[in-house]
Amino acid sequence: MVAGIAEGRELGVQKGYEIGQEVGFYAGCIRTWRALQAKEPDLVTDRMERGLAALEEMIRDFPLYDPQNESLHDNLERLRGRFKVVASGFGCLQDYYPKEAAQASWSF
Template sequence: MDDDVVNSIANMEDEFEDVGYLEGLEAGKVIGRIEGREMGCDNGLSIGRDLGFYQGWVQQWLRTANVRPGLVPDRVLKKLTALQNAINEVPMANGEGADFGDRLKAIQLKFKTASALLGVNAAAELPNSELSY
């Protein structure tokens, strides 16, 4: 009987570690979800604002090109269309393979290229993004 008491005392530390680990794991999942949701809302707002800017900018130039044919050269129209397509391909839900950073970098590059071809100062038009893409 004394051996049982000694063994149970010796195993108590391991049991408490196991219980503490499992409780910590569950608490971490809850905290991780909360922090992930907050970060997603913050980043989602910034991504949405930036995409909205690029969408409005390219739509206005495409409308202008339709209203005043010849004003925007065909080469620039191709760049504007490529920018519009890149914006349209951004998924509206976050999932595996969404690679928002890479997509936004490509959109930003297309925007800068189209701006340069149009002779528009892109730096003056860029939104104040909090994201570093």
């Protein structure tokens, strides 16, 4: 039983870290796009601006510090979808791939 609790805690820490890393990636992309917008205001259309604002609000309201929130995974799926829409508007990569997954797929 003690081993199961320890394994569960370890898995929870790992999954929490992965979710935090993904949400942080999205927040970093928004900061980058906002910096680009400040330098070149014509780069961002009204539609892209609405998408960025919605994405910022979703990240601000994301229950990152409430791991027992039942809507956490639903919110994460909506966040991913909104990110894909905004990223496609900028012509950027539309998926988040953690560094570990990219390294695991390399073969030499």
